[in-house]
Amino acid sequence: MKIIVGLGNPGRNYEDTRHNIGFNVIDALADRLGAKVKKIKFKGLYDEIRVGSERVILLKPQTYMNNSGESVREVMSFYKVAIDELLVIVDDIDIVPYTIKMKAKGSAGTHNGLKSIIYHLQDDHFARLKVGVGNNENHWDLAEYVLxxxxxxxxxxxxxxxxxxxxxAMEFIEHGAESAMNKYNG
Known part of the structure; x- marks a missing residue:
């Protein structure tokens, strides 16, 4: 089983912001797979689907970014999934805009959503897919920029x-983080 989580903030005023790129990716992935991420559970919106023989949960936490770990902990506990079966999709201001980078594990850096997940899981050995959202070239307040x-x-x-x-994300589902890193990073 794989759990794919896209981070963002709920509500219309956050739609189409840089911080919600994780939600955007989950929505696009759901469209691709014929899923409807509308069921309410785990302090989020989710759907459970099959990709080949693999069960996959798509999740959009509704706890706001800084508390994303609450939702992720609930889904991980409910399904009793190993940490290496989790992929978290986040925005990143430190990589080239509009590029992606998969990592198999690592620190949260400055990302509060990742900090919350690491705190609630007490582990940072989960994959994360970072999407470059620009690097704040105008030096705005960071919160203002990502929002x-x-x-x-x-x-x-x-x-x-x-x-x-x-x-x-599909490569992660079908072949794991290392394969996705080799195929899509760089």
Whole structure:
């Protein structure tokens, strides 16, 4: 079983912000797989589907970014899934805009959603798929920057990054983090 979590904030005022790219990837992945991420449980919206013989949970925590770990802990505990079967999709300001990077484990860096998940799971040995959302070239307040929207002119780049993230997530589901890193990083 695999659990794929996209991080973001619930509510209309957060739609299409940089911080919600994890939700955007889950929505695109759900469309690709014919899933409906609308069931309410685990302090989030989820659906359970099959990809080949693999059971897959798609989850969008509704706890707000800084408390994402509550939702992830609940789903992990309920399904009793090993930590290496978890993939968390997040925004990242430290990689090239509109690129992706899969990591098999690691620290949270400055990302409060990852900090919350590591705190609640007491483990950082889970895969994370980072999507570059720009690197705050205007030096805005960080919270203001990640809660802002993308420039309209960048729409095609955002869509391409989301599609590439979906491809990487599918590789994770079918072949694991190492394979996704080898195929999609760089």
């Amino acid at each position: 802002s929207g993308f420039p309209k002119a960048d729409g095609k780049y955002i869509e391409a990054a989301i599609e590439r993230a979906c491809d990487s």
